[in-house]
Amino acid sequence: MGLPGKRLSSRRKKTRAAHHALKPTTLNVCTQCKKPALPHTACDFCGHYKGRNVLARATAKSKKAVTKTVKAESVVAEEKSVKQ
Numbered sequence: 001m002g003l004p005g006k007r008l009s010s011r012r013k014k015t016r017a018a019h020h021a022l023k024p025t026t027l028n029v030c031t032q033c034k035k036p037a038l039p040h041t042a043c044d045f046c047g048h049y050k051g052r053n054v055l056a057r058a059t060a061k062s063k064k065a066v067t068k069t070v071k072a073e074s075v076v077a078e079e080k081s082v083k084q
Contacts, residue, residue, distance in 0.1 A: 027036040032048040042048065047055030 026039060028039045029035070030037045030043040030046060030048060031051060033043060033046040035043065035045050037043040037045075042054050047053050
C-alpha cells in the first residue's frame with residue numbers, strides 16, 4: 001500500500017472538500033393540494049403528478065385499510081358499551 005509522498009496543503013485539502021457540502025432540498029408546491037412536494041415525484045399527500053393522479057390504486061388501498069380499522073374500532077367500542 002502506497003504512502004503519500006508529501007504533505008497536503010490545507011488549501012488543496014479544503015478545495016477538494018468544497019464539493020462535500022450539503023445542499024438544501026428544493027420543494028415545489030403540489031398543483032392539486034398546494035402542499036410542499038419534492039420535484040419530479042408524485043405528491044405524498046394526494047398522489048398527483050403533472051396534473052393527474054398517478055397513485056390512485058395506493059390511495060384506494062389505504063382508504064380500504066383505514067375503513068377496516070375504523071370498523072374494527074367501532075365494533076370493539078360497541079362490545080365495551082354492551083358489557084357495561
